[in-house]
Amino acid sequence: MPTAIPTSVAAPIEVRGLSKSFKNVTAVSDLSFSVPHGSITGFLGPNGSGKTTTLRMILGLVRPSAGTSAVEGVPIGALSDPARTVGAVLDSQSLHPARTALDHLKVYASAIGVPDARARQVLALVGLEDVAGRKAGGFSLGMRQRLSLATALLGDPRILVLDEPANGLDPEGIAWLREFLKGFAASGRTVLVSSHILREVEQTVDNLVIVSRGALVYQGRMEELRKSQQSRLLVASSSPAALATALAARGIVDARSLADGRLAVTGASVDAVQSVATRAGVTIFGTVAEHIDLEQLFLSMTTGQYVAGASAAAPSGFGPPPPAYPQQPGYPPQPGYGPPHGYPGHPGAGPHPGYGPPTGYPPAYTQPPQPTQGPMSGGPR
Numbered sequence: 001m002p003t004a005i006p007t008s009v010a011a012p013i014e015v016r017g018l019s020k021s022f023k024n025v026t027a028v029s030d031l032s033f034s035v036p037h038g039s040i041t042g043f044l045g046p047n048g049s050g051k052t053t054t055l056r057m058i059l060g061l062v063r064p065s066a067g068t069s070a071v072e073g074v075p076i077g078a079l080s081d082p083a084r085t086v087g088a089v090l091d092s093q094s095l096h097p098a099r100t101a102l103d104h105l106k107v108y109a110s111a112i113g114v115p116d117a118r119a120r121q122v123l124a125l126v127g128l129e130d131v132a133g134r135k136a137g138g139f140s141l142g143m144r145q146r147l148s149l150a151t152a153l154l155g156d157p158r159i160l161v162l163d164e165p166a167n168g169l170d171p172e173g174i175a176w177l178r179e180f181l182k183g184f185a186a187s188g189r190t191v192l193v194s195s196h197i198l199r200e201v202e203q204t205v206d207n208l209v210i211v212s213r214g215a216l217v218y219q220g221r222m223e224e225l226r227k228s229q230q231s232r233l234l235v236a237s238s239s240p241a242a243l244a245t246a247l248a249a250r251g252i253v254d255a256r257s258l259a260d261g262r263l264a265v266t267g268a269s270v271d272a273v274q275s276v277a278t279r280a281g282v283t284i285f286g287t288v289a290e291h292i293d294l295e296q297l298f299l300s301m302t303t304g305q306y307v308a309g310a311s312a313a314a315p316s317g318f319g320p321p322p323p324a325y326p327q328q329p330g331y332p333p334q335p336g337y338g339p340p341h342g343y344p345g346h347p348g349a350g351p352h353p354g355y356g357p358p359t360g361y362p363p364a365y366t367q368p369p370q371p372t373q374g375p376m377s378g379g380p381r
């Protein structure tokens with residue numbers, strides 16, 4: 001049985017109307033979202049979309065220009081036991097190169113008031129026990145990432161905040177991280193992990209917050225986003241307007257005119273469109289099925305520069321690719337975000353070897369009072 005993790009009634013992380021400007025740069029703009037209990041929430045957006053700034057505001061390392069953020073219902077500075085509550089990895093480069101992995105962890109363990117023995121425990125959790133005595137300066141990027149993660153785990157936190165942890169990891173490292181995070185969440189804990197590549201975290205996260213230019217463009221479950229991937233037919237015909245009218249009369253209402261004169265029809269088969277066209281006296285010159293995958297959806301939400309995969313296969317003479325794919329119904333930011341109803345545990349995310357109960361994750365222990373230094377790797381900037 002997993003160790004019971006005491007959870008607060010409040011969401012693990014909640015931000016409301018958060019904004020940050022640096023001189024004339026607006027990094028984050030009126031951002032609101034909440035991270036549900038037990039979720040692995042992906043915080044996604046292109047480079048420069050304000051992810052790091054947001055995470056730093058949540059962690060109390062950057063002062064917001066407006067808005068608030070709360071960890072388990074209170075501003076991070078008001079937490080009575082910050083190291084037990086939240087661990088963070090913001091920058092894996094900030095390790096002392098001359099210090100061994102074990103010594104590095106002991107320094108931080110002492111700073112947050114946990115026993116030295118915890119340093120070896122967390123090294124084992126991240127698979128670095130064999131290099132405990134090696135200097136961090138000689139570590140690969142992947143090993144540094146693991147050591148930073150071990151540092152964040154020292155306080156046995158209920159929440160992990162990770163900024164682009166997959167950066168520079170090879171596929172094996174990414175797969176390891178995925179299993180590690182799933183094990184962490186399966187033990188009832190919560191993860192907020194940022195990335196600029198949806199594909200990188202697609203198989204890891206079960207909840208998403210997507211930002212573009214500092215503002216929210218989507219918040220919801222990964223499953224919902226997956227469901228919204230749909231195919232549409234691009235139909236070239238003698239009269240797109242007449243075809244659209246005839247389709248609408250048969251209940252096929254999602255038909256949009258494209259700039260190249262084709263009609264993009266969702267929710268109908270080629271045969272159905274052909275049959276409606278024939279009855280309406282419209283000649284069909286050609287149809288192309290177009291599938292929208294998650295990455296394209298992500299691009300359309302964050303940059304509006306969706307490139308139609310099917311356009312290359314379109315019959316010649318149909319002009320340029322269609323314009324940006326319109327935003328899906330239900331995607332615009334919705335007011336009043338709260339934790340989704342009936343948020344389930346991660347499907348199939350059971351205990352994993354090397355992490356998670358019953359074998360990997362050690363039972364919680366009582367810590368002495370917290371000193372001044374927090375559990376975050378990398379200091380305030």
Ligand SMILES: Nc1ncnc2c1ncn2[C@@H]1O[C@H](COP(=O)(O)OP(=O)(O)OP(=O)(O)O)[C@@H](O)[C@H]1O
Nearest residue numbers: 022025027045046047048049050051052053054196
């Ligand atoms: N200390 C700062 N001073 C001035 N501008 C800043 C500062 N920190 C961030 N910015 C700017 O704010 C914007 C958002 O940056 P931020 O690092 O938060 O984005 P990001 O989504 O984390 O990007 P990346 O994935 O590239 O790290 C960028 O335009 C960045 O240049």
